[in-house]
Amino acid sequence: MPGTHQASKFDQSTRGGALKLLWFRMNLHFKRMILCLLIINLASCGGREPVDLLIVNASVYTVDGDKPWAQALAIRDGLIVAVGASDALIRDYDGEQLDLQGQMVLPGFHDSHSHLVxxxxxxxxxxxxxxxxxxxxxxxxxxxxxxxxxxxxxxxxxxxxxxxxxxxxxxxxxxxxxxxxxxxxxxxxxxxxxxxxxxxxxxxxxxxxxxxxxxxxxxxxxxxxxxxxxxxxxxxxxKVLPAVTVEDRLKAARISVALAHSMGITSVIDAATTESDAKAFDALDADAALNLRLVLAMSLIAPFFDQAPLSSVKVSERYSDQNVRRSSAKIFIDGVLEGETAALLSPYLVGNHGHGMLITPASALTEQVVALDAAGVQLMFHAIGDAGVRMALDALEAAREANPAQDLRHHISHLQLVDPEDHPRFEALGVVANFQALWAFPDDYIMTINLPAVGLDRVQAMYPIGSLHRAGARIVGGSDWSVSSMNPLLAIETALTRRDPTGVRPQALNAAEAVTLADMIEAYTINGAYLAHRENQTGRLKPGYKADLVVLGANLFELAPSEIGEVPIVMTLFEGQKVYPK
The missing domain is CATH 3.10.310.70 (Diaminopimelate Epimerase; Chain A, domain 1)
Known part of the structure; x- marks a missing residue:
């Protein structure tokens, strides 16, 4: 019967649909069971996220605000992905483990004044x-x-x-x-x-x-x-010496970069860089042989180096992620006390009793600084004498009045003598104080040359790191290598003690100008990063920052200040890769 046949077909269709529905539900239940088992399995192994390197059991000084200490770091693709306790990071991350057995970890040091080539x-x-x-x-x-x-x-x-x-x-x-x-x-x-x-x-x-x-x-x-x-x-x-070959510049750069790595340094401001030097750095970087962050302060007024035109300064590179930035320029204001060429407010007590020498006349300097500031060029000044420092500050004040919106972070290096009236001007003008703290003790230069030249009162006022810090200036540390050792730990010790780190001369150079260990670590890490316009990339150990760091043989906070300079550099990492020792 047609009706019976149609009913039979309908019944078959219904039964088939029911079977399909049953199978779908069983399949869904099975999939849910598999998913649950997978979740249980992942939970049982901790759900560990893969990383390239897991540093554990360390004394990590992060320089990160209210979270200054940690035990472990997780690193992937050259960046820090986690900072915390060792057990927590071991639970959450899977990768090669480096057990430091309590050794200290700091952000890689920033040397804010060096001459690498x-x-x-x-x-x-x-x-x-x-x-x-x-x-x-x-x-x-x-x-x-x-x-x-x-x-x-x-x-x-x-x-x-x-x-x-x-x-x-x-x-x-x-x-x-x-x-x-x-x-x-x-x-x-x-x-x-x-x-x-x-x-x-x-x-x-x-x-x-x-x-x-x-x-x-x-x-x-x-x-x-x-x-x-x-x-x-x-x-x-x-000007009549034999020309330096390209090969020799490359070799010199390699030597200096290796030395920097051995000192825990991962970032450098290269001062008075020539065009030839810049090409050597670019060549190393292109060869993946640099492993260092560089800001090149190109030589504009250069009594000791070949002249580099303003076109060598590439303002657009200031915020780039590239390792070599030609975004700065160096200007020499005066000479040095040893040659009676540093510019002083009061005359020398020896020689012709003059006031020293200006490399650049004040009027020309101000005009040039205002123009360079307007063009977006970060400026680095050499100024030893108090008159030279004032001249730099006066020029920068004129630049701020002419170009108020700029955030270029100009800095003055050396600062052997700074008139107290000028101390608050650093913070007011946003000028960074770039000290070579290793010079801040009574060495032979100060005691046998400077003391007769300027007298005891001015000697006692030399390298006013503490005074400028208390006046609100941002302090950074630089070696001025090869004038003195590149080792940041020697400079940090000297800034704390104001004494000879070798112990030859026991007396201090005005101990009131000493600063704290935390101050000097900031000077060589986050403050150096700020000066290089990289404070959102380096200078701290926190998630998202570059994994540039140094491992020290002892916790600096557990030592007497006079022991800091003797602490060995155990390891230096650049973007998570070991660059020292090789």
């Missing part, structure tokens, strides 16, 4: 930095001379000016070693050089040669050049 070249040449007596100095120069072929220049560096009275040795000492050798010996301060007669003759420097406007040719009683050249007078010989 220049310093590397000095190490490749005749290095005099270890010589502490005149006899040893001359013996080393003689040994370097013996190693050279006839006709080659002897170029040396690291000569300690305090070894000679008035920092003014005669060319005859070099002539006695080899009267035919052209010798050019750079002072450790970078502002004086000592040349042999053959070198002076080759450069055409004679009694009738006038002093450059911003330099001094030291002379004897008959006006003959004595052998020492100050400031831009050095360029009279520098």
């Amino acid at each position: 220049y310093g590397g070249l000095e190490l490749m040449r005749c290095d005099l930095s270890a010589e502490s007596t005149v006899e040893d100095l001359l013996q080393t120069i003689a040994a370097c001379d013996d190693a050279l072929a006839a006709g080659e220049w002897l170029i040396a560096g690291g000569w300690d000016l305090s070894l000679f009275e008035s920092t003014n040795p005669s060319k005859s000492l070099l002539d006695d070693i080899n009267p035919k050798r052209r010798m050019f010996i750079r002072g450790a301060d970078g502002h004086s050089a000592w040349a042999s007669s053959a070198a002076l003759d080759y450069a055409g420097i004679a009694a009738e040669t006038p002093n450059p406007s911003d330099g001094i040719i030291e002379r004897d009683a008959s006006a003959e050049p004595r052998g020492v050249l100050r400031e831009s007078a050095m360029m009279l010989v520098e």
Whole structure:
């Protein structure tokens, strides 16, 4: 019957649908069971997220506000993904574990004033930095001379000016070693050089040669050049030296970068960089051989380096993520106290009792600073004397009035003497105080050269780190390598003690100017990152930041300040990869 047949088909269809529904429900139930088992299984192994490196059982000083201490770090793709307790991170993350057994971890150090290629070249040449007596100095120069072929220049560096009275040795000492050798010996301060007669003759420097406007040719009683050249007078010989090859610059950069890594340094402001130096850094970075964050303060007014045009400064790179940024420029205001070329408000007590020297006239400086500030160029100033510091601040005040919206973070380096009236101007103008704290103790330069030149009151006021910090200035630390050691821990110790970290001279240089360990760690980490416009990338150990860090052989907070400089660097990581030791 048609009706029966249709009913049968309907019944079959209904039964088929019921079976399909039953199967669907069973399948869904099965899938839910599998999912539950999977969740249970994941829960049983902790649901651990993969990372590249898990640092555990460490004393991690994060420099991160109200969370200063942790035990562990999780790192993936060069970034920190978690900071916390060891057991929590071991539970939550899976990766290669590095058990530091209580060793201290800090953000990688920022050296806010160094000369990497220049310093590397000095190490490749005749290095005099270890010589502490005149006899040893001359013996080393003689040994370097013996190693050279006839006709080659002897170029040396690291000569300690305090070894000679008035920092003014005669060319005859070099002539006695080899009267035919052209010798050019750079002072450790970078502002004086000592040349042999053959070198002076080759450069055409004679009694009738006038002093450059911003330099001094030291002379004897008959006006003959004595052998020492100050400031831009050095360029009279520098310009006739053999050219440095591209290969030598690359080698020098590699040497210096390796040295920086061995000191726990992962970020550097390279001061007075030349175009040739910048190309060497770019080449290393392109080869993945740099592993260092660099801000290049290109040389604009450069008595000691080849001239780099303003076009070398690339303002657009200031906030880029690239390792090498040409976003800054360096300007020299004055010279140094040792050569009586630092610009002082009150006169020197020796020599011609003058006020020192200005590398750039005040009116020209202000005009240039206002223009560079308007163009967005971050400026780094060399200023030793209190008049030089004031001149830099005056120019920056004019720039702030002309260009009020800029956030360029200009900084003044050295600050050996700063008039107290100028202390609050740093915070008011947003100027960063870039100290070389390793100089802040009574060494031979201060006691044998500076003390007679400026008197006890001004010596006691030197390197006012504490005063500027209390006045609200942001403090950063720089080595000025190769003028002095690149080791940040030596500088940190000296800033705390104001004493010789080697223990040779026990007295302090105005202990009231000391600062705390936490202050100096900030100076070498987050404050350095701020100066480099990287405070949202580096300088702290927190999630999202670059995994640039240093492992120390002891917890600095558990040591006497006088022990800090002896702490070994155990390891340096750049973006989570070990760069020291190799």
